[in-house]
Every structure is written in structure tokens, then in C-alpha cells.
Amino acid sequence: MKFSGNWLRKLVDYQCSDEELAHKLTMAGLEVESVVPVAPFFDKVVVSEVVSVQKHANADRLNVCTVDVGNHADGFLQIVCGARNVVPGMKAVCALIGARLPELNIRQGKIRGVESFGMLCSAKELGLESESDGLIELPENAPTGVDFREYNELDDSVFTLKLTPNRADCLGMFGIAREVAAITASQLNLPEVTPVVPAISDILQIRVEEPQSCPLYCGRIVKGIVASVQTPLWMSRYLVHAGLRLINPIVDVINYVMLETGQPMHAFDLAEIDEKGGQGICVRYAAADERLLLLNGECLALQDDLLIIVDSSKPLALAGIMGGSESGVTEATTNIFIESAFFSPAAISGKSFKLGFGSDSLHRFERGVDFSMTRSALERATALILDICGGEAGPVAEVHNDLPRRDAVKIRQKRIAKILGINFGIELISEYFQRLQFDYSVTEDVFYVVPPASRFDLVIEEDFIEELARVHGYDLIPALLPKAPIHMLTEPEIGVSPIKQLRQILVARDYQEVINYTFVDAQWEADFSGNGFPVRLKNPIASHMDVMRSSLFGGLINNLQFNLNRKQSRVRVFEIGACFSKVNSEEKEVENLAVLCSGSVYAEQWGIPDRGVDFFDIKMDVESLFWPRNISFESAVHPALHPGKSARILIEERPVGWIGELHPRWQRKYHLSQSAVLFELKIEALASELLPIVQTLSKLPPVRRDIAVVVRKDVSVAELLEAMNLEKDKSVSEISLFDLYSGENLAQGKKSLAFRILLQGTEKNLTDQEIDRAVNGLISVLDQKFGATLRG
Template sequence: MKFPGNWLRKLVDYQCSDEELAHKLTMAGLEVESVVPVAPFFDKVVIAEVMSVQKHANADRLRVCKVDVGNYSDEPLQIVCGAQNVTEGMKTVCALIGARLPELNIRQGKIRGVESFGMLCSARELGLVSEADGLIELPDDAPAGISFREYDGLDDSIFTLKLTPNRADCLGMFGIAREVAAITAGKLNLPEIKPVNPEIADVLRIRVEEPQSCPLYCGRIVKGIITSTQTPLWMNQYLVRAGLRLINPVVDIINYVMLETGQPMHAFDLAKIEKGAEQEIRVRYAVANERLRLLNGECLDLQEDLLVIADSSKPLALAGIMGGSESEVEGGTTDIFIESAFFSPAAISGKSFKLGFSSDSSHRFERGVDFSMTRNALERATALVLDICGGKIGPVVEVSNDLPRRDAVEVRQKRIAKILGVDFGIELISEYFRRLQFGHSVSGDTFYVVPPASRFDLVIEEDFIEELARMHGYDLIPAQLPKASAHMLTEPEIGIAPVKRLRQILVARDYQEVINYTFVDTQWEADLCGNNLPVKLKNPIASHMDVMRSSLFGGLINNLQFNLNRKQSRVRIFEIGSCFSKDNDEEKEVENLAVLCSGNVHPEQWGVTDRDVDFYDVKMDVESLFWPRNIDFESAVHPALHPGKSARILIDKSPIGWIGELHPRWQRKYHLSQSAILFELQIEALASDLLPMMQVLSKFPPVRRDIAVVVENEVSMAKLLEAMNSEKDKSVSEISLFDLYSGENLEQGKKSLAFRILLQGTEKNLTDQEIDQAVNGLINVLGRKFGATLRG
């Protein structure tokens, strides 16, 4: 929003400089992006009348002019001029001898042998524009001899506000003036808008078919206007300095009132509105196959969600956005229909973005326009049209429906003090609300505040508290440190282990963390997870990222492929992230940890023989994450893993993840030059800590006994260890496998497992009898449960 400072000073009295006002506005939440002067400095430049123009004797392109500069000279000045538009009798601008212009100083001199006592100026020479074709041409009534700065109001500044979307009330000068009056406690001098009495009975029927989208529509006919008149200089200045271009008096007036009140309006050429059985204006939504050529020259095929202003046969304008070229006011227009309406923000919002262009009207309507000003703006525009263009007006036709409610909001003094940390007091709060022109009443320490029709952003109690903070000044609200007691928090011995600790363990074991997209390719889910019903995205960012992952394997394999393609053969990576799945049409999210290991076990060096990582290397990494808890591994098949080199990971007999070597089929499909070992675990299972248990350290030496048992090939080592640990004597401190044998000297389908058994007493040395009893107990357990026999 751009506006000249002099316009604002006419609407509100404030006693501060432009720079001080800009600071006050910015600190109150209305950011002032810039304050720039209307014109650069120049002096001794006056309005002049060209009395005569003669050809220069020594130059074809130069003219010798006699110029009347009023009281600055008793006789007309002789000035040599090269502008092609200089004519006898024109009013223009003259820089006198001694004048200082932005790029030069004026001295008396000779041009091609003819003396010149000044310079007739273009707008470029005064620094008003970057390019100009000729001299400045002023109206015939411009008085010769007065300062051009004073005449054109050039001792002024242009403010540019960077408004947030919630402050639509400041898209008009009335709203800005109210804001400045509230901030500076200045006196508000808004012009009084009086209804204009109709002189003719002509009316145009208005039919609002969409009352929810257009709750209020006003219009009136004006006949016999003269569009060839000149827009007043003061209005031209305001429009140009606000960034609008001049078109014709009627359109200029409509634009001026919009800048003044914040209410967009539109004027139709009455002769171009279809008469039919009865001439009328309809507010409706567009129908299929309708077309409309707009004022910007664009021809639209209207969609059915676009609100239009139409006559009995065709659309005339896009409601709240832009008028149509077929009904625009032109030079020969004599009769017009002026509309002023309130369109619901919901009906206008987003339409400009969809159409690919914006307008001053849509910018205001989609944020919310003051519906209490709708009719007043029409009266204001009508009065200006009569003053400038003449004509006779008809009565106002108004169609009103359910306008937005402005219910009182309860604002509590205690709540204000709690949020802002300052107790303003009842009187000061009332004063701030009065300056903001908020209607309010007080009951005890509670205010009941009615938001004005111009403030769509005031809905809840906190909105009004923010207004009080703005009025008081954010910089005047003291910064106070919060008061709170500091107590040491107890940390339970058993609870949830932080994910940070899992990262530390894996980094210490030479892994690097990666982060991948949760969006993956549908084919990954089918190949690596056997998931044919993944969670699909409604609006994927890419065609190959159209579903949510149910496993972290796909991203890690993609990372491996990326590294191998760049000659990085040793890859050890992990990821912690969310995975998504469907269970009876219910979408679920879980957090998993996954690891991929490929290439050499150790970085290449002379002291260690190269060896590719295998299943058991990575199995050791899995166990390190759970230590000191025990976990089990059970042979099972996973879609992503080698069927003979994969296992399900169990804890307390509940499955919590998978481990195994990548299936050769996927290694070929995804063009991997080497295989990899992967595992994936549920974070929830990993995050549980065990309560540490105290044990007495024995002072006595341990005793080792080895046993070798023969069992069926189908019997797993894990089941044997589980059985022995569940029924072992208290003197047995550790049981571990140290040898596996199958082959000669054993029956077909049999294998031999050798276990190391450590025994240790806590109170005394164990006797041979006690040791033999403990070991025989373990042998009996294996024989009873698995038919195991000692290997002879």
C-alpha cells in the first residue's frame, strides 16, 4: 500500500516527522517498507507561460521563446529551448538563473549565439521521471510565477507499507488514518460523507442469486456525465503517487474512492447493459461455455466457481476481481451505473491465483472489506462524479442479506496481565480501546469488545490483547525472566533408553547415519517387503515416490547403489525413521532402525587380511544394541533377504526384526556389484532398558568343563542353550558353544555341538562332586528334551 504523506496529514493531525511516524507504525505492527521523497531537491523553479516562439537563426531544432515568469521578472525572459512540444500560450515549468537542479545548475549563457536567461524543463530534468519526450505541460489555469514545488505538492514523501494479510483495514486511507490517530493520539479528520439526493427516478433492477457470496450490493444510475473533463490535479497527484495510472475521470474517481475508503467499486456503461424485457444486474456464478473479455485484454473461458456480475444475457465483470471490456466506461460514455458491493472473502479468495493475475479489487476483497462503508463509498463516489463530470443521479438500489456477525468478545483484565506481563488498569485499557474505535462495555474487570466491521482479524480474546500491546508499545513491555524452581529430576534405573544412545553405539561400531525420504517407489515395496497394498500418497512429489515406506531397506539399498557407482566399496550405514503400514484399512506409523553393511569388515590396511563382512559380523552388531539383554535368532524367510541366510530376531519369543543377506535376485535387479548384510529392528523393542542386577563377584577360581553332544540336524543351538540356562545349577556362570561338527564318525542327519561350561562358587571352592553333579544335570536336560547323547 503506497500513499503520499500529505494525504495522510489531511485526514489526521499528528505531531511527528515522516521518519518518526514510519518508526511508530513499524513498531505497532504495520511495517513501513520505505519512505521516499516525491521529488529530489531543486529550487528556483517556477510556473511560466510561453508568450511567443520563434525559430533560432543558427539552429533548425532550437526555438527562441519569450516566457512570462510572473513577479520574478518585469519583462518576459528570453529562453532558448530545444523541446519539440513548446508552443505559444502553453503553461510549463521554468528554471531561473541560479536554479539548482538534480543534475545541473542554471546560469546565463549563449546558445548558438543567442542569449538564454533560464531553461524550460521536462520532468526528467527535474528528476521526476527517468525518461520524458518534452516539456512539462500544465493546465491553462496554472498561475505563472509561483513555485512549481508548491503548485505540484512536491515537498512530500511517499510511504510504502508492507502489510500482513490480516490488516486489510489499512488498504484504504481511512483505515491508515484511524491507525495513525490511535498510535499517536492525534485528532481524526475524516471527511463527512453525506447522502446525495437523487434528481431522476431511473433505477436498475438488482438480482442477487448468491446471497452467501454477495451479502450486500448497492448501485445507482448517473446520467448525462461528461467524460471529456479533466480529473482535478489534486486527485491526479494522489493516484499517481499511490501507484495507479490515470484513465478517465470516472475511473479515476472510482480508484480514488477505493484508495480513500478501502472499498473497491466499478462503473458500467449503462448503454452496454442488455435491456431486454427489463434492464437488470444479476449477481450469479458463471455457467458452462461463457466467455468474458476483461479490462486487461485477457479473454477467459469462465469456470463455474467464478462469481460474475451479469445482465440478462451475458457476464459483464468478474465479481470482486475485474470488470469486462465490453461494458467499460469510455470517452463517449454519457450514462453509467456505479456498483459498490461486499463480496464474501471465501468467494474471492484463491481465484486470482487460479486465474494467474491479481487486481486491486481482489487483493482487498479476498482479505475482507469494511461492509459498513459499502454504501458510504457509493455516496462519496457519486458526489465526486457530480462535481467533476456533472450529470444527474438516480436513487440507490440496495440488496442486503446476512452480513458477517460482529459479536462482542470477552476480554479479561487478568488474562491481559498474564499474557503481556503488565497490569494496564481498567482506565488505560478503556483508553486504548477508545483510541482504536472499538465499541466496548465494562463489567467488573471484564471488557466486552465489539470488533469493527473493518477488522476481520479480531475474533478471539488474544486478538484484542495483541491490539493493547500494539497501542502500549512492544518496546515498553518489560522483559522479565520466568520464575521457576530448579529441582534435580530423578532418572529411573529402568525405563526408555534414548535413541541418541543407539546412534552412539552404531557410530562407535564404524557406521554412518543416513536420512532418506519416507516416500518411496511402489516397486520397492513389492520387491523388498512383499507389500502390494502400501499407503499411497494423494499428491506425490514425483512419480517414483508415490507411496509411504513400510521398511527402511529400500532407502539403504539405494544408498549402497549410489556409493558403489562412485567406487566406494566399503559401506556401513544406518537409518532411524518412520515406517507406515495398513492394518484393516487403518494406517499405522512405527519407528524403526535399519543397518546395511557391505564390503570389507575392516578398512583396508597391511596388518589385517581382507575379508568381506558376513552374517555373523552383523549379528554381533545387533547383539551389542541389546546388551545386556539376551535375544534369539530364528531361521525364517523375508522377501528382501537370501532364503538360506536370513533370520527373524526375537526377544522374549516375540518377533522384533529381521537380519540377513540381500537376496541375489535384488542384487541383480538393482545392479549392485556386491552383496550386503542388513537388519531392521523396531525402536520400541530397542528402547527398553533392563534394571541392573547386583551380583557378588567370586573370589574363587572358575572351573571349566567341556561336553560334546550329538543331536538331530534340525535341533538348533539356541534351543539347547535355552534349555540348559533355564535349568542350570546356580554354580554354573556361563555356557557357550565353541565347536560344531558333522561328517565322518556321525550318523546321517546328526551333528555334534561342543559347549564350554564355566562353574564358580561364591562362598567356597567347588568340589569335584559338586562340579560333576552340575554338569550331569545339564547333560540330563539335553537328553530328556532333545534326545542328545554324549559324543564318545
């Protein structure tokens, strides 16, 4: 938002410099991006009148002009000028002898033998424009001899605000003036808007088929205007300083009122509106086969989510965005229909992205405009058009539906003190709300504040507390260090293993962490999770990232593919992240940890033979994460894993994850030159820790006994170890498998397992009888539960 400092000073009487105001606005949350002067320094430049023009005797392209500069010299000045547009009777800008311009100083001199006592100036020579074709042409009523800087208000600055989307109220000068008045405690001088008395009875019927998208629509006919007149200098000046180009006085007035009030409007050429049957105009959504040639020259194929203004036969405009070229106002226009409406932000928002272009109207409507100004802005524009272009206005036609509710919000004094750390009194809070022009009532220490129609960002109590902080001044809120009593906290014995610790374990085991997107390709979900009903995104950032992941496998396999394509054959990566699933139409989020390992077990070196990673290497990594808790594995099938080389991970028979080798089908589909081993775990299963148990450390030497038993092949080692650990004697300190045999001399369907048993006393050395009793007890457990026999 760009605006003139002089314009602002006419609306609010603040007593500070431009630099000070810029600082105050920025500190109040309205960042001032720049404050630049309207024109560079120059002096002794006045408004003049060219009395006569004669050809230079010694130069074809030069003229000798007689120039009236008022009371600045005796008589008229003789000035040599080479501009092509110099003509007798024109009002021009003249630099007198001694004038200092941005790039030169004016002195008396001779040009091709003819003396010149000054210079007629172009906009480029005064630093007002980078390029110019000729002299500055001033209106006929410009007073001769007046200082040009004063006449054209060039001792002014242009402010550029970098507004956040929530401050749509400051997209108009009235809103900025209210803000300045509030933060500087200054007098607000907004112009009064007096309704225009209708001089004719002509009215255009209005029909609104979408009241939710257009709750308020006002319009009136103005006839007999002269659109070929010149826009007043004061208005042109403000429009140009705001970065808008001049078009014609009707459009210029519409743009001026938009900049003033923040209310976008549009003027239609009444002659181009088809009123067959007296139907007038209608606000509705477009049909798929309709087209509209816009003012920007684009012929748009309309879609059914675009709100449009139509007459009885054709579309006239994109509602709240841009008018149509066919019904646009030109210098030949004599009768117009002026539209002023409130379009719902939901109906306009996002359309600039879809259409590929924006507009000042769209920028304001999608953020929300002040619907209390809709009719007032129409009256203001009508009065200006009648004053500048003449004509007669008809009565205002209005269609009114349910506008956004402005319910009072409860603001508690205690809550203000708690959030801001300042104990504002009732009087000070009341003063701040009055400066902000909020309607409110007070009951004891509670304020009930009604948000203004211009402030769509004020919804909850904290929003209004922030307003108090802005008006008070963020820099005046003391920065106090927090105070709190310190007590020694007890550390629970059963705690939660932090994610940071899990990362450290995996990094220590030669893994590198990766971070992937939580939204993935739907095909990944089908392939790696067997998930036919993933959580879908309503507005995906890309077509191949349209669903939320339910597993981390897809991202890790993509990381593997990326590395293999770049000749990195040894890949060891892990990820900790959120996964999403849908259970009975309820969407749930969990956090998982997944690991992928591919290539050699160890980095290439001379001391160890090269060996590819296998299931048992990564199984060891899983056990390291759960240590000292016991986990078990059972054969199971997972969509992403090899059916013969995959298992479910369990804790006390509760599934907590999967482990296995990548399915060969996906290795071929995703063009992977080598396979990988993966596992995925629920973070919640890894988080809890076991209660530590105090045991006496023995100083005595351990005793080792080995037993070899024959069992069925379908009995897992984990089952045997779990059974022995549950029933073992207290003297047994460790049981581990050290040999597996399933060859000759064993019955079919049998296998031989050899276990190492370590026994150790804490107070004395164990006797042979105690050792034998403990070992025989383990053998008895294996015999009774699994039918195991000692191998001969």
C-alpha cells in the same frame, strides 16, 4: 502496500517525523520496508505560462520562448528551449536563475547567440522520472508563479509496508490510519461518507447463486458521465505514489477508493451488459465451456471452480479478480454499473497460483476485506465520479446473505498479566481497546471484545492480548529473567534411552545419518511396504511425492541408488523419522529408525581381506542398539526383503521391527548394481531401558566348560540360549555359541551346536561337584525341552 505520507497526515494527526513513524510501525508489527522522498532536492522552480514561441534564428531545433513566471521577475523571461512539445499558452515548470537542480545549477547564459534567463524543465531534469519526452505539462488552472514543489506536493515521502498475510486491514489507507492513530494516540480524521441521493430510478437486477462465496453484493447505475475528463491532480498524485498507473477517471476513482478503504470495486460499461428479459447480472461459478477475454489481454478458458459475474448471455468478469475486456470502461463510455461486493476468502484464495497472474483485488479478497465498508465504498466512489465526471446516479441494489460472524471474545485481565508479564489496569486496557476502535464490554476483570469486520486475524484471546502488547509497545515490555526454585530431582532407574544416544551408537558403528522427505512416491509404498492404501496428500509438492511414507526403506534405497550412480560402492546410512499409516480409516504417526548397509564390511585397506556385508553383520548392529536387553529373530516375509533372508525382530514375542537383505526384484527394478542389507525398528521399542540389577563382582578366576549337543535343524540357537539362561545356576556367568556343524556323521535333519559355559563363584572357588551339577542342569534343560543329546 505503498502510500503517500501526506495522504496519511490528512487522515490522522500524528506529531512525529517520517523516520520516527516508520520505526513505530515496524515495532508494532507492520514492517516499513522503505521511506523514500517523492522527489530529489531542487529549489527556485516555479509554475509558469509560455506566452509566445518563436524559432531560433541560428538553430532549427531551438525555440525562443517568452515565459510568464509571476512575481519572480520584472516582466516576462526570455528562455531558449529545445523541447518539441512547447507551445504558446501551455502551463510548464520553469527553473529560475540560481535554481539548484539534481544534476545542474541554472545560470544566465547565451545559447547560439541568444540570451536565456532560465530553463523550462522536463521530469527527467527535476529527477522525477528516469526518461521523459518533453516538458512537464501542467493543468490550465495551475497558478502562475507558485513554487512547483508546493504546488505538486513534492515535499512528501512514499512509505512501503511489507505486510504479513494476516494484516489485510492495512491494505487500505483507513486501516493504516487507524493503526497509526492507535500506536501514536493521535486524532483520527477519516472522511465522512454521505449516501448519494438517487437522481434516476434505473436499477440493474442482481442474482447471487453462490451466497456462501458472495454473501454481499451491491451495485448501482450511473448515467450521463463524461469519461474523457482529466483525473484531478490530487488524486493522480496519490495513485502514482502508490505505484498505480493512470487509466481514465472512472477506473482511477475505483482504484483510489480501493486504496483509501481497502475495498476493491469494478465498473462495467452498462452498454455492454446484456439485459434481455430484465435478468440483469448473476454471480455464479463458471461452466467448463465458457471463455472470457480479461483486461490484461489473456483469453481465459474458465473452469468450474472460478466465481464469475455474467449477464444473460456471457461472462463479464472474474469475481474479485479481474474484469473482462469487452465490458471495460473507456473514454467513450457514458453509462456505467459500479460493483462493490464481499467475496469469501475461501472462494478467491489460491487462484493467483492457478491462473498464473494476480491483481490488487485478488490480493485483498483472498486475505479478507472489511465487509462493513462494502456499501460505504460504493457511496464514496459514486460521489467522486459524479463530482469529477458528472452524471446521475440510480439507487443502490443490494443482495445480502449471511456474513462472517463476529462473536465477542473473552479477554481476562489475569491472562493478560500472565502472558505479557505486565499487570495492566482495567483503565489502561480500556484505553488501548478504544484506541484500536474495538467494541467491548467489561464485567469485573473480564473484557468481552467484538473483532472488527476488517480484522480476520482476531479469533482467540491471545490475538487480542497481542494487540495490547503492540499498542503498549514491545520495547516497553521489561525483559525479566525467569525465576524458579531449584530442587535436586530424583533420577528414575527405568528411564528412556534418548534418540541422541541411538545416533551416537550408530555413528560409532560407522554409519552416517540421512534425512529424507516424509512424502514419497506411491510406487515406493507399494513396492517396499505392500501398502495399497497409503495416506495421500491433498496438495503434493510434486507428482512423485503424493503419499506419506509408512516405512523408511524407500528413502534409504533411494540414497543407495544416488550413491551407486556416483561410484560410491560402500554405503552405510541410517535415518530416524516419522512414518504414517491408515488403520480403519484412522491416520496414525509413529517414529521409526532404519539402517541400510551395502558394499564392503570395512573401508578398503591392506590389512583385512575384502568381504561384503551380510545378514549377520547388520544383525550385530541391531543387538548393539538393544543391549543389554535380549531380542529374538524369527523367519518371516516382508515385501521389501529377500524371502529367504529376512526375519522379524521380537522382544518378549512382541514384533518391533524387520531385518533382511533387499529383494532381488527391487534390485533389478531400481537398477542397483549391488544388493543391501536393511533393518527397521520402532523407536518406542528402543526407548525403554531395563532396571539395573546390582551384582557382586567376583575376584575369583572363571571356569570354562564346553558342551556339544545335537538337535533338530529347525530349532533356533536363540531358543536354546533363552531356555538355558532362564534355568541356569547362579554360578553360570555366561553361555555363548562358538561352533555349528551339520556335515557327515550326523543324522539327517540334525545339527551340532557347541556352547561355551563360563562359571564363577563370588565367595569361593567352585568345586568339581558344583561345576558338574550346574553343567548337567543345562544339559537336562536342553534334553527335556528340545530333545537334545550330547554329541559323542
